[in-house]
Amino acid sequence: MAEMFKYEEGMGYAEVCRGHGIGSPEDLDSALWDYSQLADQASEMIKHFGTAMEPRLSGGLVLCPSCGKQVLYWNRYCPSCGRKIGWKKKRS
Numbered sequence: 001m002a003e004m005f006k007y008e009e010g011m012g013y014a015e016v017c018r019g020h021g022i023g024s025p026e027d028l029d030s031a032l033w034d035y036s037q038l039a040d041q042a043s044e045m046i047k048h049f050g051t052a053m054e055p056r057l058s059g060g061l062v063l064c065p066s067c068g069k070q071v072l073y074w075n076r077y078c079p080s081c082g083r084k085i086g087w088k089k090k091r092s
Contacts, residue, residue, distance in 0.1 A: 048066070048081075048082065048083060048084075049082055049083070049084055051084060053065040053066065053084070053085070053086055054085075054086050054087075055071055055085055055086075064080065064081060064083055066081050067081040067083065
C-alpha cells in the first residue's frame with residue numbers, strides 16, 4: 001500500500017513538472033538551479049533595498065552608505081543605487 005502511494009505521489013510530481021515544461025531530469029536540474037539563483041538574488045535585494053543603513057556625513061554633505069552619492073534629508077532611498085536610508089529620529 002505504501003509503495004502504491006509513493007508511486008502515485010511520484011506521478012503527481014511528474015505531472016506538475018510536465019505542466020511547467022520540465023520533461024527530463026536535466027530540465028528539472030536546470031529549473032532548480034535557476035530557482036536557487038533567483039533565491040540568492042532575492043536575498044541580496046532584500047538586504048540592499050529592505051535594510052536601512054544610516055547615511056554618512058562628509059564635508060557637510062550627507063552621503064549614501066552604499067555608493068557614496070549625495071542624498072537629501074527627505075530621501076528614503078538613495079536616488080543613485082536604491083539603498084534604503086535609515087535616518088535617526090530627532091530626540092525631543
